Amino acid sequence: MEKWISELLVDQQKVSERQVRILEAAIESFSEKGYASTSTSEIAKRAGVAEGTIFRHYKTKKDLLLAIVGPTMSKVVAPFMAKNFVDEILKDEYYSAEQFIRAIAANRYEFVKKNTPMIKIFLQEIAFHDDIRENFKPVFQELIYKRIAPIMAHFRECGEIRNLPDATIIRLVSSTLISFFITRFIVIPEHPWDDEKELEDTIQFIMRGLRNETADQKD
Structure with a gap:
């Protein structure tokens, strides 16, 4: 899905490989369970990163959602x-x-x-x-x-x-x-x-x- 994520984020600053994995995991988890029912620990486990890594890139779970929905707003x-x-x-x-x-x-x-x-x-x-x-x-x-x-x-x-x-x-x-x-x-x-x-x-x-x-x- 990395190419898909890159296309989604084409208008944003270059993201790291870890961010791509985090966004990929968040998209899969939010899509399957919904935002409210998904924890950052689940996303971290799915992405293969420490939970603290998510918060180094995104201050809150809401910021992570907006990182996905923001490009969606402009592209979809x-x-x-x-x-x-x-x-x-x-x-x-x-x-x-x-x-x-x-x-x-x-x-x-x-x-x-x-x-x-x-x-x-x-x-x-x-x-x-x-x-x-x-x-x-x-x-x-x-x-x-x-x-x-x-x-x-x-x-x-x-x-x-x-x-x-x-x-x-x-x-x-x-x-x-x-x-x-x-x-x-x-x-x-x-x-x-x-x-x-x-x-x-x-x-x-x-x-x-x-x-x-x-x-x-x-x-």
Whole structure:
């Protein structure tokens, strides 16, 4: 998992091999048992370090959680959960709303599949930590309304999608995708999923809700 941790911490200062092991152990433990039920001694044992080593890097268990959730905030924030995601998606030109949403769905599917333990921690803890929740708000504004909303507005103004507010369009798309990802990777991952079909059905469900039927009738 070390490569995964390094990618998660790409925007932070270089971390030592011991820190990587500590973060790896914390992610596994928090994901399995939850933050409240995990002790630093358990994390230390799992990481193969003394408990005091954890506190040399992180003053409290909460600081350790924030070291994981902090990058999560900047890389995985809803509804599409990733800082670099916006750059990856916006590097291409899209000729239809469906093409754009399809690119979002495929990109986020791969990300959630790869980073399920970290996302599980984020979802578990955001409800119980005011500071995490408060930090969520400005990142949401920066990532969504300044970068994604104009694209959705373009397709709406072209008459391709229904005349709904930008916030409503984003909420409908993101909540549907997130619901699928949570069910697929966190709630019942053991289900015999046909991922390709499920993803396609999800995209078509979104498009049926967004499509401008008046424009279709004119055509």
